[in-house]
Amino acid sequence: MQFEVTEEYLDKISVEIRSNDIKSLEKRLKKLYPADIAGILNELKPEEGKKLYNFLDDKIAADSLIEMEEDKREQLLASLTSEQIADHIDHLPSDEAADVIQELPDNVQDEVLRELEKDDAAQASDIVDLLKYDENSAGGLMQKELVKVNKNLNMIECVRELRKHADHIEDVYAVFAVDDADRLVGVITLKKVLTSSLKAKISDVYDPEVISVKSNMDAEAVAQLMEKYNLVFVAVVDELGKLVGRINIDDVVDVIRKEETEDLQKMAAVQVLEESYMSTSYFQMLKKRAGWLVVLFVGESFTATAMGFFENNIAKAVVLSLFVPLIISSGGNTGSQASSLIIRALALGEVSVKEWWKILSREIWIGLSLGLILGLIGFIRVAVWSAFVDVYGPHWLMVGLTVGISLIGVVVWGNLMGSLFPILLKRAGMDPAAASAPFVATLVDVTGLIIYFTVAAVLLRGILL
Amino acid sequence: MQFEVTEEYLDKISVEIRSNDIKSLEKRLKKLYPADIAGILNELKPEEGKKLYNFLDDKIAADSLIEMEEDKREQLLASLTSEQIADHIDHLPSDEAADVIQELPDNVQDEVLRELEKDDAAQASDIVDLLKYDENSAGGLMQKELVKVNKNLNMIECVRELRKHADHIEDVYAVFAVDDADRLVGVITLKKVLTSSLKAKISDVYDPEVISVKSNMDAEAVAQLMEKYNLVFVAVVDELGKLVGRINIDDVVDVIRKEETEDLQKMAAVQVLEESYMSTSYFQMLKKRAGWLVVLFVGESFTATAMGFFENNIAKAVVLSLFVPLIISSGGNTGSQASSLIIRALALGEVSVKEWWKILSREIWIGLSLGLILGLIGFIRVAVWSAFVDVYGPHWLMVGLTVGISLIGVVVWGNLMGSLFPILLKRAGMDPAAASAPFVATLVDVTGLIIYFTVAAVLLRGILL
Numbered sequence: 001m002q003f004e005v006t007e008e009y010l011d012k013i014s015v016e017i018r019s020n021d022i023k024s025l026e027k028r029l030k031k032l033y034p035a036d037i038a039g040i041l042n043e044l045k046p047e048e049g050k051k052l053y054n055f056l057d058d059k060i061a062a063d064s065l066i067e068m069e070e071d072k073r074e075q076l077l078a079s080l081t082s083e084q085i086a087d088h089i090d091h092l093p094s095d096e097a098a099d100v101i102q103e104l105p106d107n108v109q110d111e112v113l114r115e116l117e118k119d120d121a122a123q124a125s126d127i128v129d130l131l132k133y134d135e136n137s138a139g140g141l142m143q144k145e146l147v148k149v150n151k152n153l154n155m156i157e158c159v160r161e162l163r164k165h166a167d168h169i170e171d172v173y174a175v176f177a178v179d180d181a182d183r184l185v186g187v188i189t190l191k192k193v194l195t196s197s198l199k200a201k202i203s204d205v206y207d208p209e210v211i212s213v214k215s216n217m218d219a220e221a222v223a224q225l226m227e228k229y230n231l232v233f234v235a236v237v238d239e240l241g242k243l244v245g246r247i248n249i250d251d252v253v254d255v256i257r258k259e260e261t262e263d264l265q266k267m268a269a270v271q272v273l274e275e276s277y278m279s280t281s282y283f284q285m286l287k288k289r290a291g292w293l294v295v296l297f298v299g300e301s302f303t304a305t306a307m308g309f310f311e312n313n314i315a316k317a318v319v320l321s322l323f324v325p326l327i328i329s330s331g332g333n334t335g336s337q338a339s340s341l342i343i344r345a346l347a348l349g350e351v352s353v354k355e356w357w358k359i360l361s362r363e364i365w366i367g368l369s370l371g372l373i374l375g376l377i378g379f380i381r382v383a384v385w386s387a388f389v390d391v392y393g394p395h396w397l398m399v400g401l402t403v404g405i406s407l408i409g410v411v412v413w414g415n416l417m418g419s420l421f422p423i424l425l426k427r428a429g430m431d432p433a434a435a436s437a438p439f440v441a442t443l444v445d446v447t448g449l450i451i452y453f454t455v456a457a458v459l460l461r462g463i464l465l
Numbered sequence: 466m467q468f469e470v471t472e473e474y475l476d477k478i479s480v481e482i483r484s485n486d487i488k489s490l491e492k493r494l495k496k497l498y499p500a501d502i503a504g505i506l507n508e509l510k511p512e513e514g515k516k517l518y519n520f521l522d523d524k525i526a527a528d529s530l531i532e533m534e535e536d537k538r539e540q541l542l543a544s545l546t547s548e549q550i551a552d553h554i555d556h557l558p559s560d561e562a563a564d565v566i567q568e569l570p571d572n573v574q575d576e577v578l579r580e581l582e583k584d585d586a587a588q589a590s591d592i593v594d595l596l597k598y599d600e601n602s603a604g605g606l607m608q609k610e611l612v613k614v615n616k617n618l619n620m621i622e623c624v625r626e627l628r629k630h631a632d633h634i635e636d637v638y639a640v641f642a643v644d645d646a647d648r649l650v651g652v653i654t655l656k657k658v659l660t661s662s663l664k665a666k667i668s669d670v671y672d673p674e675v676i677s678v679k680s681n682m683d684a685e686a687v688a689q690l691m692e693k694y695n696l697v698f699v700a701v702v703d704e705l706g707k708l709v710g711r712i713n714i715d716d717v718v719d720v721i722r723k724e725e726t727e728d729l730q731k732m733a734a735v736q737v738l739e740e741s742y743m744s745t746s747y748f749q750m751l752k753k754r755a756g757w758l759v760v761l762f763v764g765e766s767f768t769a770t771a772m773g774f775f776e777n778n779i780a781k782a783v784v785l786s787l788f789v790p791l792i793i794s795s796g797g798n799t800g801s802q803a804s805s806l807i808i809r810a811l812a813l814g815e816v817s818v819k820e821w822w823k824i825l826s827r828e829i830w831i832g833l834s835l836g837l838i839l840g841l842i843g844f845i846r847v848a849v850w851s852a853f854v855d856v857y858g859p860h861w862l863m864v865g866l867t868v869g870i871s872l873i874g875v876v877v878w879g880n881l882m883g884s885l886f887p888i889l890l891k892r893a894g895m896d897p898a899a900a901s902a903p904f905v906a907t908l909v910d911v912t913g914l915i916i917y918f919t920v921a922a923v924l925l926r927g928i929l930l
Contacts (some may be wrong), residue, residue, distance in 0.1 A: 021612040035693045040591050040929060065575050068852055069815075100661070131679075163660050169699070172656045173638060175815075189656035191637045195628050209498075227722075228500045230715040232636070250695040256718065260725045261809055262734075268805030268902065279808035286834050289802050296798050299841050303790035303848055308856055321779055325768035325910050332794075333734060333761050335904040339753050340733030343724055343744035350534075353741075360745070369751050374762050384853055391773055412908075436731065436773055437902045438798040443789050 005043050013040060017048045025055060034060060034225055038067035039126070041076065049213070051080050064089040066096045073105055076463040082108060086115035090123055093170055095143035095251065096124065102111040117291075130245075131159035138214035141255065142236045142245030145169040151185050155200045158193060171250075173233050176243055177206040182242040186210050212237045215244055218223040222247060223255045224349075263347060266433035267340065269296060300441040317464040320456055323378075323403050327447040330374050330407055331414030332441030338363060338418030339435045346422060346432050351369055356423045358441040367415030371408035379404035380424050395463050406455045410448040417443055468501040470508050478505060482513045490520060503532035506541065515544050527553040531561045539568055547573060551580035555588055558635055560608035560677060560716065561831045562588065563595040580747060594773040604680035606720065607701045607710030610634040616650050620665045632847050638698050642671040648706040651675050655727055677702045680709055687712060688720045689814075692880075721879040728812060731898035732805065734761060747805035757903070768793075771911055775918040782929040785921055786858055788868050793913040795839050796870055796879030797906030803828060803883030804900045811887060811897050821888045825881070832880030836873035844869035858930050873915040876915065878908040 016024045028212040029037065040048045041064060053061055053076060065073060065088060077085060085104070089097040089112070094435070101109055117124040126144040126262070131141025140224070143232045147165050160176055164171050175193065176307065179188040186206030188196075196205045212235040213222050226234055226249060236245040273280050279328045307314070307324075315320050345351040351359060382400035386392050392399045418440045422432035457465060481489045494502065496603070502521070506514045506529060517887035518526055518541060530538060530553060535611040542550060542565070550569070554562040562599050566574055566837040591609040600606025612630050613622045623640055631637050640658065642651040651671030653661075653763070661670045678687050691699055691714060727737045734757040738745050745753070772789075779786050803827040807824065810816040816824060857864045883905045887897035922930060 017472055031692055033676075041693075043860070049679060052654075084496050120553070123643055159659065162656075166656045166660050173697070190659060191627075191631045193653060194624065194658065195631050195826050197718075211498075227718055229498055230500075232638075232714065238513070249697065249718070250692075253692055253714070253718065253721065256721060257813065261813070264805055264809050265730065267729075267732075268802050273806075275816040276813070277806055278816055278823075287829055290835055291797055291829070291837055292841060293795070293802070293835060294842065297791070297795055297842060300791050301843075303794075304787045304846075307787040307790070311783055311787065318776055318780045318783070318786075319784075320778065321789070322772040324789055325914065328542070328763050328790055328838045329765045329797075329907065329910060330758070330762055330904075330908070333758055334754075337733050337735050338756070340729055341735060341738075341742055344729050348722065348741070350741040350743055357684065358743075365747065366750055366754070370755055371757060373755055376759060377762060380768075381769075388805075404886075428528065438794075438801055441797075441906075442794065445794060450791065 003039070005036075005039045010043055011042070013052070013366055014044065014048055016436045017044075019050050022055070025052070028326070029056070029060075035067045036061035037064040042069050042072045046075055046079070049076060058088050061089040062091040062149075065100065066079065066092060069279060070275055073100075073216060074229045077104060082111035084114050085112045086119065088427075089127075090116060090120050093131055093143045094123065094126040094144060095141065098127045101127055102131065103136075106354060107302065107405055131217060135231055137215065138213045138217040138219065138236050138247060139245070141219055141222060141251050142215070144245050144250070146235075146243070146246045147174075147230045148178050148182075149202055151177045151179055151203045151206065153202050154198075155193070155196055155202060155205060156198045158202055158205075159198065163192075164195065171233075171248055176246075177202055178212070180241055181240075182243060184210060184212055184235050184237050184243040187235070200465070205309045206298070210235060212243075213247070214239070215368060218345050219255050220259050223259065226252050226255075262342070263431075263433040266431060269293070269436040269438040277388035292436075296438050296442050299439075300445060301451055303448045306449045307453075310386045310449075313457065313465050317456070317460060319399060319464070320402075320453070320460075323406075324449065324452070326378070327403065327406050327410055327452050329441075329446045331410035331444040331448040332437075333414075334367065334370055334411045335414035335440040335444045336437035338367075338415045339422055339437060341371055343420050343432045343435060353423055356420075356427075359423065360418055362413070363415055365420040367412040368408070369386045371416065374411055375404040375407040378407045393464075395460070398437030398459055398463055402452075402459045406452040409451045409455065410444070413447060413451060414444040417447075432458045467503070468497065470501075470504045475505070476518070479509065479513055482509075482516050487520070490517070494521070494525075499528035500532045502529040507534050511540055511544070514541060520648070520862040523553050524556040527556040529559075530565065531557060534744060535568070535740055538565075540915050542569060546730035547576035548580050549576045551584065555581060555585050556591075557675055558608045559588065559591040559595055560710075563592045566592055566601075567596065567794050578634070584608075585845070585850065598680060601684045602680065603614050603682040603684065603712060604703050604710070605676045605714050606684055606687060607680070607712045610708050611641060611700075611711045612637055612639075613647075613708060614667055616642045616644055616668045616669050616671065619663075620658070620667060620670060621671075623653065623661045623667055624663065627655075627658065636698075636713055641675070641700055642667055643708055646705075647708060649675060649677055649702050649708040649890050653701070661902055674699060677708075678712070685724050687728075688717045688724065690723075691717050701775055702755045708734055722791075728808070728896075728898040731896060732808060732901045734901040734903040747925070757901075761907050763840050764904075765910060768914055769909045771914045772918075775922075777923065778930050779916060782921075782925060784929070785867075785918070785925075788871075789914065789917070791843070792868065792875055792917050793905075793910045796880075796909040796913040797902075799832065799835055799876045800879035800883030800905040800909045801902035803832075803880045804887055804902060804905045807884050808897045808900060809888045811891055818888055818892050821892075822887075822890065826882055828880050828884040829877070832877040835880065836876035839876055840869040843872045860925070863924055863928055867917075867921045871920045871923070874911070874916045874920065875913040878907070878912060882909055884913075 001352045040424040069142055089100050113124055147162055149161050175189050176184060176190045179185050186208045187210040188206045205280055211229055215236050232249050234247050238244050265272050273288055382403055384390060385398035421435035423437055426432045451458055543929035554565050567887045578589055610628055614626050639652050641649055644650050651673045652675040653671045676694055680701050680703055697714045699712050700708055703709050730737050734754055736753040738753055844865045847861055847868055886900035890900055891897045
């Protein structure tokens with residue numbers, strides 16, 4: 001079922017494009033959905049892509065355009081005239097049309113809107129209206145196209161209204177009932193329309209328990225709400241409760257993907273990318289990555305300071321330095337596990353900040369158990385090595401104990417830091433995902449060294465130190 | 466709009482439950498959606514939850530049950546009789562009913578199914594059929610309830626069929642057209658039903674370009690397909706093309722969330738949890754975390770071996786040991802960034818394995834730039850410190866150069882490993898997300914030490930070594 005753009009496929013279609021083989025192209029394109037054509041346009045060389053694009057019907061062209069990768073779309077749009085763009089986006093739902101317009105340079109935006117106004121003033125004014133909303137709000141997600149009826153009419157008029165508008169509107173799942181002031185009062189699903197008597201009054205049919213969102217609601221909150229209540233669409237109302245648009249689930253799926261990508265990037269100590277990996281320019285990428293790396297580097301440079309304090313001990317017992325990476329990384333790894341688990345659980349609403357004590361009392365025991373496991377393995381490693389090679393000297397037993405006990409301490413500490421940090425960030429109104437694995441590891445590295453060298457100072461005093 | 470279960474709310478409703486204040490409870494519950502009631506049931510003490518649950522209508526009870534957290538639901542189910550469970554799940558769509566049944570102990574499953582068969586043999590056989598499919602396949606996601614019509618009929622019969630079945634089926638968006646052998650041939654959306662003439666033949670109305678999936682298709686692939694083509698529902702067919710069920714977008718949103726959670730856990734070197742954070746038992750959690758931690762520990766213990774080789778150099782120049790954590794963690798952090806970015810880009814289909822060379826040639830330059838930035842800061846740090854404190858001795862310049870140059874090498878190397886590993890894993894047919902940040906960091910730690918001490922051996926020969 002899934003169509004895939006293979007090298008061979010691209011080669012064939014390129015040949016057909018270059019040789020103007022319209023018959024073969026037509027046959028080929030007839031079998032494809034806009035998302036598939038977009039996949040091809042993403043891969044073709046710009047001039048070939050442009051030729052193929054111009055060959056498409058306006059409607060198919062527009063639907064394919066919206067499915068393309070952002071940078072490829074921008075490239076293609078730059079090669080079109082404002083008139084062409086206007087013709088195409090006239091076939092798009094208002095939200096997608098507004099998305100395309102938003103990507104254009106300011107002067108082209110104005111030109112395209114002026115062109116569009118000549119052909120379809122309603123669409124132009126819908127787009128201008130949508131452009132006012134914040135991208136990351138319900139208003140930025142919604143489309144203006146919907147079917148609504150006055151609650152005082154009856155079902156015949158509802159069906160008439162549907163028949164009048166449905167052809168120009170994609171994905172209609174319901175009719176919204178409004179009062180005389182255009183305020184949303186209820187919803188009638190198409191299933192309900194089909195199973196109700198035509199003579200019934202709309203006020204007897206509509207479901208008043210309609211879920212709606214304010215146009216300024218945060219896009220992620222809209223996604224969570226639609227997910228929670230399993231909604232396929234949601235009505236958008238303004239401050240006065242007037243119906244201004246609707247949001248479909250497919251737009252929200254994109255929000256979920258974007259939200260997850262952002263969390264993941266934050267958790268890897270990368271500033272959120274505005275575009276896809278390949279579309280992000282070299283300098284953008286450098287900027288997004290260098291910032292956090294430098295912060296982490298400065299934080300981590302305290303390890304050099306911490307170790308400086310113990311330089312004399314290291315000079316006396318060089319063997320201590322050998323275990324530094326092993327011990328601090330164990331704390332960091334445990335902390336990464338904890339922070340990732342808690343960040344995710346917070347994001348999915350599985351745990352709340354209020355439950356911090358429940359989380360903590362759980363993680364203390366988990367950390368202790370993990371610490372004991374790693375501590376034991378660490379001790380055994382030193383013991384076994386010492387049995388074969390005289391690498392840790394005559395005091396291998398005490399060295400082994402130092403390593404083992406330090407591991408327990410560092411792992412418990414790392415686990416606590418990892419689980420606490422996301423909660424503290426959330427409590428402070430910040431994004432828990434900023435408690436990235438590298439961030440937690442850096443924090444644990446500095447403190448882990450202090451734990452290690454303190455344990456060593458106590459256990460090895462009079463022996464090696 | 467969003468309903469939230471606050472402490473106060475819980476206190477109030479507990480009092481009402483304990484005092485059997487049916488009037489207040491009724492008033493309270495009338496305003497709530499099943500997902501909200503589930504939120505309350507999740508938080509109440511088991512015995513209070515059970516009382517509240519028993520107070521609900523069967524339909525509301527069932528819809529709330531399915532929205533509860535898994536462990537809380539299991540607790541509640543364990544307190545119900547098989548007859549009660551059967552009565553409730555009879556009100557659920559077949560897929561949700563099968564999900565509930567699957568959570569029950571084997572002997573209870575049989576009892577519930579026998580009870581259900583007495584009341585609703587069709588539902589019981591639908592469930593038994595659904596239980597055959599793999600949870601992570603299209604068959605495991607689909608529901609059996611749908612409206613279908615023979616393509617040789619006309620639209621009047623289509624509407625009749627809809628009216629007959631629609632009341633028992635939630636979320637109907639379309640009617641499927643099938644041939645005499647029950648093979649899927651097309652689809653008619655409800656919008657199309659409403660805008661077509663009743664006299665039209667179904668074969669003239671249906672859209673033959675219906676997208677369907679095989680019942681054994683992987684659930685994640687179904688999610689990707691529905692996302693790509695912006696589908697609200699998709700038909701499921703068997704090997705012979707016969708229509709066996711349909712999948713709705715809201716089930717797929719759960720798949721997307723689950724998939725992202727799994728990726729995130731893998732990326733934090735945690736084995737995928739089967740349940741939510743809080744529902745995972747202490748021993749389960751320990752098992753899921755200890756495995757990878759031990760593997761990483763064993764891998765990281767090679768750092769001790771590597772440093773062992775350079776023990777004499779460390780003894781001669783203890784100052785070298787001070788920078789070990791700083792240098793290796795910089796490589797690890799850079800590698801984590803790269804691996805997370807590439808894992809995500811692969812998961813979203815933004816890049817493919819074929820493009821490995823494009824990715825690599827990009828990341829070499831990014832790594833070099835990041836290395837230069839960190840190397841420079843590292844050098845400056847040593848230089849500035851040396852100006853104020855005599856911590857790095859008279860040869861601070863060469864120490865600074867050693868640190869700076871090592872940082873460049875380690876960061877470039879870490880970035881390459883981080884970007885290559887996910888691609889190699891994917892190429893080998895494995896999950897790229899297994900190239901977790903801790904895994905990449907461990908790899909880079911061992912090699913990073915070798916880079917550092919080799920640079921030191923070259924630059925500091927005859928000076929400190």
